[in-house]
Amino acid sequence: xxLEDVARSIDGEIVVGQEQLDLIVDxxxxxxxxxxxxxxxxxRTALITGMTNPQVMxxxxxxxxxxxxxxxxxxxxxxxxxxxxxxGIPIVxxxxxxxxxxxxxxxxxxxxxxxxxxxDIGAPA
Amino acid sequence: MIYExxxxxxxxxxxxxxxxxxxxxxxxxxxxxxxRAGIVSFEGEMNLIVYSSDGGTIAVEVxxxxxxxxxxxxxxxxxxxxxxMTPGYSTAPDxxxxxxxxxxxxxxxxxxxxxxxxxxxHVGLGTRIACxxxxxxxxxxxxxxxxx
Numbered sequence: 001x002x003l004e005d006v007a008r009s010i011d012g013e014i015v016v017g018q019e020q021l022d023l024i025v026d027x028x029x030x031x032x033x034x035x036x037x038x039x040x041x042x043x044r045t046a047l048i049t050g051m052t053n054p055q056v057m058x059x060x061x062x063x064x065x066x067x068x069x070x071x072x073x074x075x076x077x078x079x080x081x082x083x084x085x086x087x088g089i090p091i092v093x094x095x096x097x098x099x100x101x102x103x104x105x106x107x108x109x110x111x112x113x114x115x116x117x118x119x120d121i122g123a124p125a
Numbered sequence: 126m127i128y129e130x131x132x133x134x135x136x137x138x139x140x141x142x143x144x145x146x147x148x149x150x151x152x153x154x155x156x157x158x159x160x161r162a163g164i165v166s167f168e169g170e171m172n173l174i175v176y177s178s179d180g181g182t183i184a185v186e187v188x189x190x191x192x193x194x195x196x197x198x199x200x201x202x203x204x205x206x207x208x209x210m211t212p213g214y215s216t217a218p219d220x221x222x223x224x225x226x227x228x229x230x231x232x233x234x235x236x237x238x239x240x241x242x243x244x245x246x247h248v249g250l251g252t253r254i255a256c257x258x259x260x261x262x263x264x265x266x267x268x269x270x271x272x273x
Contacts, residue, residue, distance in 0.1 A: 035231065038167060053225070062160065
């Protein structure tokens with residue numbers, strides 16, 4: 001699914017990434033708990049979150065997150081937007097809840113980045 | 126490379142690790158190894174911010190076979206390391222959990238992303254964590270240069 005279609009499907013606005021409308025988003029992870037984002041995402045995943053603190057973009061940068069979708073009408077602070085622009089990581093904002101956002105994107109073919117649970121993380125390799 | 130992290134400096138939380146990851150990419154380390162090093166460093170950085178008495182340091186070494194991340198502080202130290210390594214166990218204050226951290230996965234996630242993980246802690250003295258992340262010869266730019 002293209003970034004532009006993701007934004008359209010969730011009535012979202014592309015705040016950063018107008019030049020990346022064709023970016024393919026086919027996997028996503030949704031959480032407000034950044035600890036879980038750090039522990040559970042894989043590469044080339046979009047992040048759906050309601051957290052707009054500066055740490056979100058640093059987490060996204062470290063994890064090679066391909067795009068961040070801010071839900072529930074959260075407006076990311078301008079410093080976060082500038083940081084995302086510097087990194088080239090698109091930002092989409094939507095007024096929809098996280099649940100609706102996930103449902104709409106799933107209906108368009110975006111899938112979970114992995115099915116592992118936190119309870120599996122601590123298990124010996 | 127040594128990066129200093131101040132206790133309680135949540136505003137800059139993760140910025141040392143973001144720099145570490147960018148520096149590793151710059152040094153030719155392959156993105157997946159740099160990503161793992163970044164995750165290990167980020168978890169360590171947040172621990173220094175949330176738990177340490179006086180902050181601490183993150184040291185990064187790029188060795189021929191591995192990237193080594195060493196996170197050290199001078200206290201307060203961990204009383205029961207096994208308990209601290211239990212997924213979901215956390216003593217994080219509310220201000221950390223409000224920001225989405227302190228879910229009790231930090232040390233576990235550091236271990237998960239390391240090929241070798243060592244932790245040593247003494248109450249009153251501090252905590253030292255060392256994480257080795259093996260480099261991947263096939264995709265490292267710098268190692269390709271070495272072999273050319």
